[in-house]
Amino acid sequence: MATLSLRNIRKAYGPAEVIKGVDLEIDDREFVVFVGPSGCGKSTLLRMIAGLEPITSGELQIDGVRVNERGPADRGLAMVFQSYALYPHMTVAQNMGFALKLAKVPAAERDRKVREAARILQLEPYLERRPKDLSGGQRQRVAIGRAIVRAPKVFLFDEPLSNLDAALRGQTRIEIARLHEELGATMIYVTHDQIEAMTLADKIVVLQAGRIEQVGSPLELYHHPANMFVAGFIGSPRMNMLPVSVLESTAAGITVSLPSGAALTVPSTGDVAPGTALTLGLRPESLRPDPDGQLAGTVKLVERLGGLTLLHVETEGREDVIVQIEGLSMLNINHPVRLAADAAALHLFDAAGMALPALTRHSLVA
Amino acid sequence: MQQSLASRIAIALIGWAVALLLFFPIFWMVLTSFKTETDAITASLVFHPTLVSYAEVFQRANYLGFALNSVVIALGGTVLALLFSVPAAYSMAFHPTPRTRGTLLWMLSTKMLPPVGVLVPIYLLFKFTGLLDTRTGLIIIYALMNLPITVWMLFTFYKEVPNEILEAGRMDGASTWGELVHILLPLTLPGVASTGLLSLILCWNEAFWSLNLTSSQAAPLTAFIASFSAPEGLFFAKLSAASTMAVAPILVFGWFSQKQLVQGLTFGAVK
Ligand SMILES: Nc1ncnc2c1ncn2[C@@H]1O[C@H](COP(=O)(O)OP(=O)(O)OP(=O)(O)O)[C@@H](O)[C@H]1O
Numbered sequence: 001m002a003t004l005s006l007r008n009i010r011k012a013y014g015p016a017e018v019i020k021g022v023d024l025e026i027d028d029r030e031f032v033v034f035v036g037p038s039g040c041g042k043s044t045l046l047r048m049i050a051g052l053e054p055i056t057s058g059e060l061q062i063d064g065v066r067v068n069e070r071g072p073a074d075r076g077l078a079m080v081f082q083s084y085a086l087y088p089h090m091t092v093a094q095n096m097g098f099a100l101k102l103a104k105v106p107a108a109e110r111d112r113k114v115r116e117a118a119r120i121l122q123l124e125p126y127l128e129r130r131p132k133d134l135s136g137g138q139r140q141r142v143a144i145g146r147a148i149v150r151a152p153k154v155f156l157f158d159e160p161l162s163n164l165d166a167a168l169r170g171q172t173r174i175e176i177a178r179l180h181e182e183l184g185a186t187m188i189y190v191t192h193d194q195i196e197a198m199t200l201a202d203k204i205v206v207l208q209a210g211r212i213e214q215v216g217s218p219l220e221l222y223h224h225p226a227n228m229f230v231a232g233f234i235g236s237p238r239m240n241m242l243p244v245s246v247l248e249s250t251a252a253g254i255t256v257s258l259p260s261g262a263a264l265t266v267p268s269t270g271d272v273a274p275g276t277a278l279t280l281g282l283r284p285e286s287l288r289p290d291p292d293g294q295l296a297g298t299v300k301l302v303e304r305l306g307g308l309t310l311l312h313v314e315t316e317g318r319e320d321v322i323v324q325i326e327g328l329s330m331l332n333i334n335h336p337v338r339l340a341a342d343a344a345a346l347h348l349f350d351a352a353g354m355a356l357p358a359l360t361r362h363s364l365v366a
Numbered sequence: 367m368q369q370s371l372a373s374r375i376a377i378a379l380i381g382w383a384v385a386l387l388l389f390f391p392i393f394w395m396v397l398t399s400f401k402t403e404t405d406a407i408t409a410s411l412v413f414h415p416t417l418v419s420y421a422e423v424f425q426r427a428n429y430l431g432f433a434l435n436s437v438v439i440a441l442g443g444t445v446l447a448l449l450f451s452v453p454a455a456y457s458m459a460f461h462p463t464p465r466t467r468g469t470l471l472w473m474l475s476t477k478m479l480p481p482v483g484v485l486v487p488i489y490l491l492f493k494f495t496g497l498l499d500t501r502t503g504l505i506i507i508y509a510l511m512n513l514p515i516t517v518w519m520l521f522t523f524y525k526e527v528p529n530e531i532l533e534a535g536r537m538d539g540a541s542t543w544g545e546l547v548h549i550l551l552p553l554t555l556p557g558v559a560s561t562g563l564l565s566l567i568l569c570w571n572e573a574f575w576s577l578n579l580t581s582s583q584a585a586p587l588t589a590f591i592a593s594f595s596a597p598e599g600l601f602f603a604k605l606s607a608a609s610t611m612a613v614a615p616i617l618v619f620g621w622f623s624q625k626q627l628v629q630g631l632t633f634g635a636v637k
């Protein structure tokens with residue numbers, strides 16, 4: 001059982017404030033992923049939760065108890081570092097058993113727990129090796145094993161997979177998801193990998209410049225981004241943004257005119273007068289070539305990925321739009337093309353970058 | 367890099383020349399110590415080796431007493447210096463403040479001050495505190511003298527240990543003491559050992575403070591050598607015999623610890 005509660009958490013290094021007031025509730029057994037651009041404060045926030053970095057102001061509660069003043073070991077957390085941070089002079093077994101040894105757990109019990117963790121992570125053949133004699137993936141598993149052995153209430157991961165190659169990363173990601181199921185622990189995971197965030201998270205926290213931009217389930221962030229930053233950050237390739245102006249606002253949605261002059265009705269609501277400048281967001285995967293499409297342009301680049309094809313289209317408004325198509329596309333460079341968009345997948349943002357509320361919520365999002 | 371034969375020969379020759387240059391005084395000293403006083407003032411390489419000088423040196427002074435002082439003071443000074451510099455370097459390497467770099471440079475700058483500049487104040491301090499001619503006094507002054515060097519050396523060794531390893535230890539429940547004993551010291555042992563060795567050698571060979579602050583009770587081997595140079599004119603053979611006996615222990619010690627020293631001084635502590 002572990003719930004975490006962050007209340008107006010701030011962090012300043014001298015005059016520079018890097019975490020600017022974070023409020024967050026984390027439920028028991030929840031898998032929470034922090035994402036955001038480099039330098040936005042993900043690691044700093046995680047390290048404050050871990051107790052490795054003092055909290056400048058605000059309150060951190062674990063299971064309803066303030067823990068700001070507690071040392072890292074007294075918070076019931078375990079952390080997996082990006083660099084693994086294994087003890088080079090200890091064997092795998094000693095690495096995993098170090099916390100128990102410090103806690104004066106009897107050797108027999110210690111050994112049993114280390115073996116149990118080694119079994120879960122398939123590390124049994126390597127127990128007597130030193131970290132330097134292991135592969136990157138094995139080291140990663142030892143680092144996870146070291147966390148498991150302590151049976152913590154909360155696991156913290158700081159970009160644990162970023163030093164692994166693509167294949168191993170996918171494999172370990174599945175492993176971590178399985179562990180989360182098996183151990184039933186609360187997990188907080190920092191990454192800048194979209195796929196990790198979307199596949200692992202119960203809840204994604206998008207950070208930018210020390211502030212939370214949005215908190216929600218992966219699908220909620222994808223289908224209902226709160227603002228342009230989240231819309232651009234979640235989803236790959238990124239959402240296309242076009243400047244538009246309001247024609248009229250009706251019960252069916254807001255009708256806007258595209259740079260080319262064509263009109264499009266977006267199922268959003270909002271108090272917008274005709275003529276207001278807005279930004280239209282179109283996901284590459286919601287666009288498709290269609291002779292009756294409202295958006296006209298010319299293909300400038302074709303990227304064939306095998307299962308997918310990416311078209312870079314220069315529209316009449318001179319804006320570049322990326323279109324993602326299932327399978328192969330016969331379109332070639334300099335082909336004129338008309339594009340249609342799935343109306344339900346369109347987004348409108350006001351001048352401040354905030355999303356106008358959609359008329360209907362996506363069926364999979366509560 | 368491929369080097370031409372000529373340049374390799376040149377480098378070898380220079381290397382040998384430097385080694386010979388460094389070794390020659392020691393060689394000459396050992397040679398002279400086996401001569402009679404009359405032979406000693408000649409530069410001749412042909413002579414009848416004799417142990418007369420050694421016998422006289424032994425007769426005149428209590429070698430073992432001086433040697434014991436040297437051992438106690440060098441070990442004491444080194445242990446005391448490490449006792450302070452291990453935690454000091456830890457704090458500077460892993461919990462630096464904006465002033466850490468400045469402090470380090472300032473510490474090193476104290477080594478640029480000629481010791482004779484502070485001789486009088488130190489002498490008076492020692493006099494008032496009753497530390498003159500005591501081993502404790504020399505241990506303290508040696509530890510202080512080597513502290514900037516040991517802190518610097520340990521600092522550079524510690525710097526090679528990633529902070530995250532210590533943080534992992536902290537997450538695992540290690541106290542500051544636990545971090546030092548279970549993680550940092552095992553990881554930097556070669557570095558700590560070479561720091562200790564260097565400090566031992568510096569303490570052993572130190573002559574300025576030992577000559578000025580001791581007379582009979584606490585005098586180490588450097589004072590022992592000096593006692594053969596001053597009063598009755600120069601007796602080269604006896605002086606050489608005394609010097610040979612004074613440097614022999616540290617020379618042997620240095621020989622055996624050479625590998626350790628070089629390793630610690632040239633390679634990173636971990637990896
Ligand atoms: N010790 C420090 N002193 C001053 N500023 C710091 C310190 N540590 C981090 N920062 C600043 O805090 C901000 C957040 O850093 P942090 O490491 O949390 O970013 P991040 O989101 O983890 O980035 P990345 O994805 O690159 O790991 C950065 O702008 C960084 O420069």
Ligand SMILES: [Mg+2]
Binds near residue numbers: 042043044
């Ligand atoms: Mg980071």
